[in-house]
Amino acid sequence: MDFTLILVLGTLLTGLIWLTDSLLFKPARTRRAGTGEVSDKPVEIHEPLLVDYARSFFPVLLIVLVVRSFIAEPFRIPSGSMMPTLLVGDFILVNKFSYGLRLPVLDTKILPIGEPKRGDVVVFRYPKDPKVDYIKRIIGLPGDHIRVVGNKLWVNDVLQPEKLVGVYPGDDAMRMAGTDVYEENLTGIQHKVLFEKDGYRRDGEWVVPPHHYFAMGDNRDNSNDSRYWGFVPEANLVGKAFIIWLHWDWKDGKFDASRIGKSVH
Incomplete structure (x- = not known):
C-alpha cells in the first residue's frame, strides 16, 4: 500500500x-466525574x-x-543513472511546491505555482509503472524538438555545447x-x-507533446x-530535487559526510 x-x-x-470523543464522550465523562464526592483534590478524568x-x-x-505532501x-x-550528479546511496529532498501544490493520494493540482525548466533534476512517477519513482534531468519542454546522436544533443536544432573535463575516478566501489x-x-x-568510451547509445529524434517532458539521466549510457520509454506526463511530476541531506550506501555500508548539504543542480 x-x-x-x-x-x-x-x-x-x-x-x-479524537474529535468524536471530544464532542460526544468527553462531556459525559466530565459530568459523571462532577457528581462524585466533594474533595480538595482535583478529580482525575481518565481517557480511554x-x-x-x-x-x-x-x-x-x-x-x-x-x-511531505506540500513542502518537501x-x-x-537506488541506482547510478544520475552519476556524477547523484550517487547510489544519496538521500535527497524534493521540493513539492516547485511545480504546484497537489492533493495527496489523488495527485490533483490545486494551486499552480511554477513549471519545470530545462535542466531541472526532477522526481516523477515512472509512466510505465506509476508506483515506481524515477529521477532524471529535464532535457525537453513541451513543443521542443530533441535529437540525440551518440553523445551529441540538439535542442530545437541547436547543438548543446560540451567539453571533456576529465576521467571519472569512480566511487569507493569503483562504479564507472x-x-x-x-x-x-x-x-x-x-x-x-558521463559517457563510456564503448557505451551503448540510443539515437533518435523526438518532438515533446503538450503537457509532457523529455528526461534523461546524466549517466547517459x-x-x-x-x-527508451517516451515522455513524462506533467501529471506524473513529484517535485524538484534540491539538496542531499545524507549519504549512506547500504550495499557497501559507506557513510560519506562530505556529500551532506550539497545542492542538486
Missing part, C-alpha cells in the same frame, strides 16, 4: 477518534487508551502529512571508473555527464529514460 495513503488514513482515523493514543498521534501525523519529501537514490566526464551546457545550464 502507498505510504502517502497510509499516512492520510492514519491522520483521518486518529483525528476522527484509544483516545489517548489518537490525541497523541494526530498532530504528529498531520505535520508529517503536510510537510525525502527520497533515496575510467568513464569520460563531460561538461554539458544545456541552453545555459551547465552540468556534468546507463540510464533508462525518455529515449
Whole structure:
C-alpha cells in the first residue's frame, strides 16, 4: 500500500477518534466525574487508551502529512543513472511546491505555482509503472524538438555545447571508473555527464507533446529514460530535487559526510 495513503488514513482515523470523543464522550465523562464526592483534590478524568493514543498521534501525523505532501519529501537514490550528479546511496529532498501544490493520494493540482525548466533534476512517477519513482534531468519542454546522436544533443536544432573535463575516478566501489566526464551546457545550464568510451547509445529524434517532458539521466549510457520509454506526463511530476541531506550506501555500508548539504543542480 502507498505510504502517502497510509499516512492520510492514519491522520483521518486518529483525528476522527479524537474529535468524536471530544464532542460526544468527553462531556459525559466530565459530568459523571462532577457528581462524585466533594474533595480538595482535583478529580482525575481518565481517557480511554484509544483516545489517548489518537490525541497523541494526530498532530504528529498531520505535520508529517503536510510537510511531505506540500513542502518537501525525502527520497533515496537506488541506482547510478544520475552519476556524477547523484550517487547510489544519496538521500535527497524534493521540493513539492516547485511545480504546484497537489492533493495527496489523488495527485490533483490545486494551486499552480511554477513549471519545470530545462535542466531541472526532477522526481516523477515512472509512466510505465506509476508506483515506481524515477529521477532524471529535464532535457525537453513541451513543443521542443530533441535529437540525440551518440553523445551529441540538439535542442530545437541547436547543438548543446560540451567539453571533456576529465576521467571519472569512480566511487569507493569503483562504479564507472575510467568513464569520460563531460561538461554539458544545456541552453545555459551547465552540468556534468558521463559517457563510456564503448557505451551503448540510443539515437533518435523526438518532438515533446503538450503537457509532457523529455528526461534523461546524466549517466547517459546507463540510464533508462525518455529515449527508451517516451515522455513524462506533467501529471506524473513529484517535485524538484534540491539538496542531499545524507549519504549512506547500504550495499557497501559507506557513510560519506562530505556529500551532506550539497545542492542538486
